[in-house]
Amino acid sequence: MGHMWKTIFAIAFFFGKGIANECEPYRVDDVVIACVCNSTYCDGPSDDEPKVPKEGSSFWYVTNKNGLRMHKSEVNFGSCDGSPADATITVDSSKQYQTILGFGGGFTDSFGIDLSKLSPAAQEQLIRAYYDPKKGSGYTLGRIPCASTDFSTRFYTYDDVVNDTSLKHFALAEDDYKYKMPYARKALELNKETLFFSAAWTPPAWMKTNNKISGKGYLKKEHYQTYANYLVKFMDEYKKHGIDMWAISTGNEPLNAFAFNLPLISMGWTPKMMADWIANYLGPTLSSSAHNKTMVLAFDDNRHVLPWFVEPTLENRASSKYVVGTAVHWYQDFLAPAYLLDRTHNEFPDKIIIMTEASIIDPVWNTSKVKDESWSRGEKYILSIIEYMNHWAVGWVDWNLALDVSGGPTWQKDYLDSAIVINADEDVFYKQPMYYAIHHISRFVGRGSARISVTGDTSAVESTAFLTPSGEVVVVLYNKDTVPKHVILNDLQNGPLCFELSPLSMNTLKYK
Ligand SMILES: *[C@@H]1O[C@H](CO)[C@@H](O)[C@H](O)[C@H]1NC(C)=O
Ligand SMILES: *[C@@H]1O[C@H](CO)[C@@H](O)[C@H](O)[C@H]1NC(C)=O
Ligand SMILES: *[C@@H]1O[C@H](CO)[C@@H](O)[C@H](O)[C@H]1NC(C)=O
Ligand SMILES: *[C@@H]1O[C@H](CO)[C@@H](O)[C@H](O)[C@H]1NC(C)=O
Secondary structure, three states, X not given: OHHHHHHHHHHHHHHHHOXXXXXXXXXXXXEEEEEEEOOOOOOEOOXXXXXXXXXXXXXXXXXXXXXXXXXXXXXXXXXXXXXXXXXXXXXXXXXXEEEOOEEEEEOOHHXXXXXXXXXXXXXXXXXXXXXXXXXXXXXXXXXXXXXOOOOOOOOOOOOOOOOOOOOXXXXXXXXXXXXXXXXHHHHHHHOOOXXXXXXXXXXXXXXXXXXXXXXOOOEOHHHHHHHHHHHHHHHHHHHHOOOOEEEEEXXXXXXXXXXXXXXXXXXXXXXXXXXXXXXXXXXXXXXXXXXXXXXXXXXXXXXXXXXXXXXXXXXXXXXXXXXXXXXXXXXXXXXXXXXXXXXXXXXXXXXXEEEXXXXXXXXXXXXXXXXXXXXXXXXXXXXXXXHHHHOOEEEEEEEEOEEEOOOOOOOXXXXXXXXXXXXXXXXXXXXXXXXXXHHHHHOOOOOXXXXXXXXXXXXXXXXXXXXXXXXXXXXXXXXXXXXXXXXXXXXXXXXXXEEEEOOOEEEEEEEO
């Protein structure tokens, strides 16, 4: 009798919670490499999923190499005496660090071009998968390039008429109207908290010392003001179409200009030039424009030269007053230990650090490598996010929100992988493990959350933890090992939780 009641109760509870959409797996051999979404279906939580579990228990979401995707269960606080422990992790929400700004991705021309080939309903599903705060990843950041990047179908700037110093010929491109603005506006509609920020890859070639779009070229001194005007004009046009920029960077990857024979579009800065341009040109131009609230993000490049590269900018009030913080990319993190972020934070504790571009070179979709690499790429993403969070970053922003099955289009032919891959022929898109890696944190850690103390005694389990503005604790754990790990999580305010992490698994625990 008692057993029957339990069963009825369990069923009622199950329906009461609503049924989540399960992953529609895409398998290569027996391995789940992605979840397939289309115009009518995408995996995600049910509409009425409770926000927090009942007192004394924690939600537990798992994505693993073995095929689980955001698999949800509950685990109860209680005694862990006698539980095996491969790892003991201590969470202390009374010790707080940086405040989180958010997570997001890049609205590139290529993303928009690929997205536009899906049916409107499938387009909506894809943007929801990222920006919907309930059904999706709850993204609140979007990076919008100013003019073309390598993820465009051709090179252009907004004023390629040589010596047009009055910017009489300034005009946005068709790509802005067709492939960037509508999708950015859709993201904003889904999540009003979304903040956009921009970066130009280069000014028009005629503003540069080498008159070229790549190679070792600086901004010509006579065009320091012209370029500031150019960026403000760009923001004027976006503002007219409902898209305000929260910040603009000093330009994408200035160090590319010094790399031998690298054809990537960029303009070089020395640390002193960058500080001078912000203090005397970009900063004053912004503050006397309609974008007087728009902040400058300094640097926007790989972290190996930090904090040195931003010192002239951030040490001097004339430039630092316009600068919200330092933007970094992940591409040479293997050369540059995370303590460089700590040093940058310790030297300039009032300035944020934000990771503004990550991606993986060489797409593997529809190749023999996809089976082996799709998980390890997701692992790279989650380990990077955990590392950046534990070293003061307030946000982590992916590069192209999606690309096609070949990793393009890209006029420079530097094809990339992306968290979501679009197959327009079949009107579907594929959410790879990289998508879930970001989702495991971004869906739970909203703007204003504080990173809190988490300490552990194992190198196999990486961890980071947060306290949200509504008082929920979110703990993210990655088991790097190919064997299960018994964990005792000791929350100093809530008591112990014990559970077993599956091999190669991403885990989010959430409790109040
Ligand atoms: C979308 O995917 C779902 C789940 O796989 C399937 O049942 C449905 O028929 C698909 N819809 C279309 C339009 O292909
Ligand atoms: C543009 O201006 C530069 C510097 O004043 C000058 O050397 C160059 O000849 C001009 N180019 C054209 C096409 O007018
Ligand atoms: C900032 O710009 C807005 C809109 O143009 C204007 O109304 C406001 O007065 C400006 N604020 C300052 C401090 O200049
Ligand atoms: C996979 O790649 C081959 C060769 O490039 C191409 O012909 C085929 O259409 C691709 N299939 C899919 C599903 O993208």
